[in-house]
Amino acid sequence: KQEVTQIPAALSVPEGENLVLNCSFTDSAIYNLQWFRQDPGKGLTSLLLIQSSQREQTSGRLNASLDKSSGRSTLYIAASQPGDSATYLCAVTPFYNQGGKLIFGQGTELSVKP
């Protein structure tokens, strides 16, 4: 059974710091991995989607990597800003499942202090 884990559950950093969020999964048979951002009381916003054949994706100050063999993905945020404060979730689409269901991690709550 696929399981997705995100460590740490919470992270606090000073503004301007570069940081890395971690995501691990137990089964490497995946279509893709997606990173989301969630603000309190809001829906999820898609940040980056990495297909299983790709190693990384970049969007602005965000860079996500994927290592299927080790079951790991990282989200790198450069020059963090207070506006980056939110919960970040990763999710995988298992290759052998019905309906393309996503399996989510529990998220890392990020706080960037001015």
Next chain:
Amino acid sequence: DGGITQSPKYLFRKEGQNVTLSCEQNLNHDAMYWYRQDPGQGLRLIYYSQIVNDFQKGDIAEGYSVSREKKESFPLTVTSAQKNPTAFYLCASRLAPGEKLFFGSGTQLSVL
């Protein structure tokens, strides 16, 4: 603007009452999903639908029901059989398993 619309934003349920959460999308996506989010437990899948007039149970379907009569609509009914309905409910859709998943803004359901 294309997107997913969930309504209402807040909903209150009395004991023994059924309530229905609305989810509408204009993205022309085939697949739609309902997730439940509880603090500290992440997102759990309730129901999903890959095409019109077809849907499957997710991991926590007991006490819930859905319909998919139109491609753009996937309403969720929380029945009186769901004894702990207080949660944040999220609707999502996407074109295919290899594509991005898009979410609505959510409905917070509470029990009076």
